[in-house]
Structures are given as C-alpha cells and as structure tokens.
Amino acid sequence: MHSSSRTSPIRICCIGAGYVGGPTMAMIAKQCPDIPVAVVDLNQARIDQWNSDELPVYEPGLQEVVAEARGRNLTFSTDVEGAIRSSNIIFISVNTPTKMHGIGAGRAANLEFVEKCARKIAECSQGHKIVVEKSTLPVRTAEAVKRILSSASSGATFDVLSNPEFLAEGTAVSDLLAPDRVLIGGESSQAIEQLASVYERWIPREKILTTNLWSSELSKLTANAFLAQRVSSINAISALCEVTGANVDEVARAIGTDSRIGPKFLKASVGFGGSCFQKDILNLVYLCEHFGLSEVAKYWEQVVVMNDYQKKRFSTRMVRTMFHTVSDKQIAVWGFAFKKDTNDTRESAAIYVCRDLLEEGARLMVYDPRVSEKQIRQDLMNVFKASSGEVSERHRQLIEKNVTVVKDAYTASNLSHAIVVLTEWDEFKKLDMQRVYDQMHRPAFVFDGRNVLDAHTMDKIGFEVHGIGRS
Ligand code: UDX
Ligand code: ADP
DSSP: OOHHHHHSOOOEEEEOOSTTHHHHHHHHHHHOTTSOEEEEOSOHHHHHHHTSSSOSSOOTTHHHHHHHHBTTTEEEESOHHHHHHTOSEEEEOOOOOBOOSSTTTTTSBOOHHHHHHHHHHHHHOOSEEEEEEOSOOOTTHHHHHHHHHHTOTTOOEEEEEEOOOOOOTTSHHHHHHSOSOEEEEESOHHHHHHHHHHHTTTSOGGGEEEEOHHHHHHHHHHHHHHHHHHHHHHHHHHHHHHHHTOOHHHHHHHHHTSTTTOSTTOOOOSOOOSSSHHHHHHHHHHHHHHTTOHHHHHHHHHHHHHHHHHHHHHHHHHHHHTTTOOTTOEEEEEOOSSSTTOOOOTTOHHHHHHHHHHHTTOEEEEEOSSSOHHHHHHHHHHHHHHHHSSOOHHHHHHHHHHEEEOSSHHHHHTTOSEEEEOSOOGGGGGSOHHHHHHTSOSSOEEEETTOOSOHHHHHHHTOEEEETTOO
16 A cells, blocks of 8 residues: 555656657646646757757647647656656656667667666655556566666655557657557556546546556557558558559458458558567567467567568569669659658668668659658668668768758659659648659659559659559
8 A cells, every 4th residue: 555646646757758758748748737747858959859849759739739738737858866756657668679789689679778767766766656667568577677666775665557658650649639548557456546547637437448567568569560460461462462463452442341350551551660560579579489489479570571571572673663773863762751740760661762772873862841861861871780780881972972862852853763652741642743754754763652642643644653562
C-alpha cells in the first residue's frame, strides 16, 4: 500500500522529448489542465525547439495542442533531476534502437538509455513513484527496471507499469485523441488505477485495457509485427502482380472487402520504414531465439527479409528499365520521409533506394516538403557507413556532388530523366503533370513507389509509368 501516491495530486514527468514523448505528453497536458506535465530531455537543442514555434516533430495539429498547454501546465526543459523529484508518475520515453555491437547486435534492443533513466530515477527519488515504460521494450524489461529501482538508497518505493504507445506518426494527434485502446500492464492495481484515471479524462473506460506486465510488453511487439506482416504480405503479392499482369491495388481492394481481412494496411509500397516495425520484429526474433523457438524466429524474420527484398527489387527495376544504366542521369526524388505527414526519416525506404541509385552513379534532385537538407545528407552518410563501417571518400564525394536538395517538386523534375516517388505526400497528386513532362528528358520515366499518381492520365501525357505491383 502506498497511500501517499493515492492521495497526493498527480504530477507527471516524461523523460525523452522525441516523437513519442513530446506529442503524448502534449495531449495529456491539453486534456488535463490541472496536472503539471514536465517533459525533459538531455538534448538542449531539442528542448529549445519544443519551446519555439518550430517544433522538432512535424505532426498535423500538434502545434495547436502544444500552444494550448505550453506555459500553462506543460513545460519542456533539460532539468531531468528536478522533474523526477517533483513528480509522482514518471514516463520513460527514450529511444531503444537496435544494438549495433556486441551480444545480439543487429537484433536486440539497446537498453542503455532506459537503464540510465532507471538509475537516474533511483538516485533522485524520495517517497513513492509510479514509473511507466512508454518506450517499446523487449519483454521482461520491466523486471530489469524494477531491480535497478529497488537499489535506490533513499528508501524510495516504486511501482512499474508498462503503457505502450500505439500512435502512428503523421496521425499522432488524432490517434492520441481517440485511440483504439490504451494498454496498461502492471502488478499493482492501485498504480494501474491511478494511471487509468489520467486517460479516463478523455478516453472511454472500456477502451482502457489492463493486463499483466509481460502481456503488455509483448502486445506492443506483436501489434507491430502483425501490421508489418500485412505490408510485407501485400508487397510479396506485388512482385507476383508485376510478372502476371494482375494489379496489386485491385487485388488489395478485392481481398480487403472480406471482413475477416479488412481493408486497412494493404497498400503495396516500396517497403515499410519508420522507427518501429523493423526494430520491433528483430526484437521479437531475438526473443524467440533466446527461448529456443527457432521456427518462430524464422517465421517473423521473413517479414523483414521481404521488406529488404522489396526495396532492392524497386531500385534494381529502375536501373534495368532505364536501359541498364543510370550513370550520370538526373533523377528527381519526390519524398524522403518514411510516410506522409511526418518529418521522420528513420528506416525510410527512400534512404536505401537513394543509396542504390548513387552507387550506380545517378545524380539525385531530392525534394521533401518536411525533411531538412541536413537530415537527408546525414541519412545518406549513415547508410554508407552502415554498409562499410565508415564513409569512404568515394561515397562522401557522391553525397556531396550527386545529391542536390531542392525546394519543390517542379525544380526536382526539371531536366530529369526520371521521377521516383518515395513518399505519398498529398501535394504530389495535385501537380501539373503536363508541366513536369515538358521539362523532362525523353522517355520521361516515372517510378511510383507509392502508387499515388494517376497512371492513366500520366500515360496519356506521354510518361512511361512504372508503379508497384502493375505490369
Ligand atoms: C507504427 C504503428 O502503426 C503504430 O501503432 C506504432 O505505435 C508505431 O509503429 P508508424 O511506424 O508511425 O506506426 O507508421 P505506420 O502508419 O504504421 O507505417 C509504417 C510504414 O509502413 C510506413 O513506411 C508506411 O508507408 C508503410 N505502410 C503502411 C505501407 O507501405 N502500406 C500500408 O498499407 C501501411
Ligand atoms: P521515440 O521515437 O521513441 O520518441 P526519439 O529518438 O524521437 O524516440 O526520442 C527519444 C529522446 O530521448 C531523444 O530526444 C533523446 O535525447 C532522449 N533521451 C535518451 N536518453 C535519455 C536520458 N537518459 N535522459 C533524458 N533524455 C534521454
């Protein structure tokens, strides 16, 4: 029994001001004006951005949510210790990237940042606190967090809850406002109730599911694995469509009307990206291997294998179609983010397609409405670094000389031999394609990695259009 936490008013802090922590806390603060919400991060530049009009995360509607609560009950700072001391519910929302070195490299999650948070909480806490895992974590991480917390010398006591976030980027605000469900896993019903009472301010009680800790942790990995599996499944069929004359969008529509399958998440694409899908599946694979379930591990790993195949297949098809060489040809790259309505590029298919085209000597004119030039160059540097350990002089030169980042889609396509659509931004559907065509070399190739452009109209104008899953 921890009577102090039950009676004292709720004060929230969140460690990690990223794509998850920032929007989630902004929504809690907006919906609960009486609850102080302190978002803290070690990264001063990021905090400064949260305190400005240029937020570090682009999400439709987020600016308004932050503007309403910031300065009222929502604060952003680097005072991690102060925020821990003055709150009784502490969210951990730091990044958990795939490990690059050591045991489980390339698969297991790097828990360094989570562990550091737990140690910091143990060090600064007094009284009773509820610690909430918001980051997606391997199953049984809560156990490790509990053990670290129990070493607190101050005599502080803790309840650990798992409360995974299911928001998708690009729709974060609407997902947070009306989620399909909120999941809270834990052992102490009192702590669960206290956290549930926050969400209950705007989410119907029946949508708040409670489970044990491990079920909650595993549910998050499983949800992402199932979603990614759907994309890989339709992408696998897209390869078959291209050789048989079927159209993958028609197949998706036909199967999606089966109520058992459903229409969502059946959009064939150049491959899924984002910070979660690949990382969480690899995590699941690592977990299965750890427990000796090698068939289960192989089954899920295939979802990632298929995704890599899809990205590679796409860039190879581009080169083959353009008379087996793109060397010194200018290619307009429309979109770099991993999906529309976000400035996030983590694991974006665009990074891999651009890498392959650069290796073939193409000159890229890149346009994305939300991704900065700095980010694009950084991502390309990192992808070359990942494949060969360090960035060679040749790759550095390629990025410097063969990549130009421009401010609009028309400039990108001017004098290009081909256009490649890598993100499904709505603005690409509204362009004057005749104007685009008039500025391009012939044949004017279009490789639509998102099937967003109207192939029929483009054909009529004279483009040679290659979509996903269409022969
Ligand atoms: C995902 C989950 O949806 C979310 O619940 C979880 O909290 C985090 O991971 P996110 O990665 O932000 O969210 O975006 P999502 O909409 O799932 O898209 C992931 C990738 O799959 C994107 O690259 C997207 O373009 C691609 N995708 C999605 C497809 O290619 N086809 C589809 O039909 C759906
Ligand atoms: P996500 O998409 O999961 O939100 P991000 O990488 O966008 O991941 O955000 C995670 C944030 O957590 C980063 O801004 C990073 O600086 C912050 N962070 C990582 N470790 C710590 C820590 N020990 N204390 C405070 N902030 C941290």
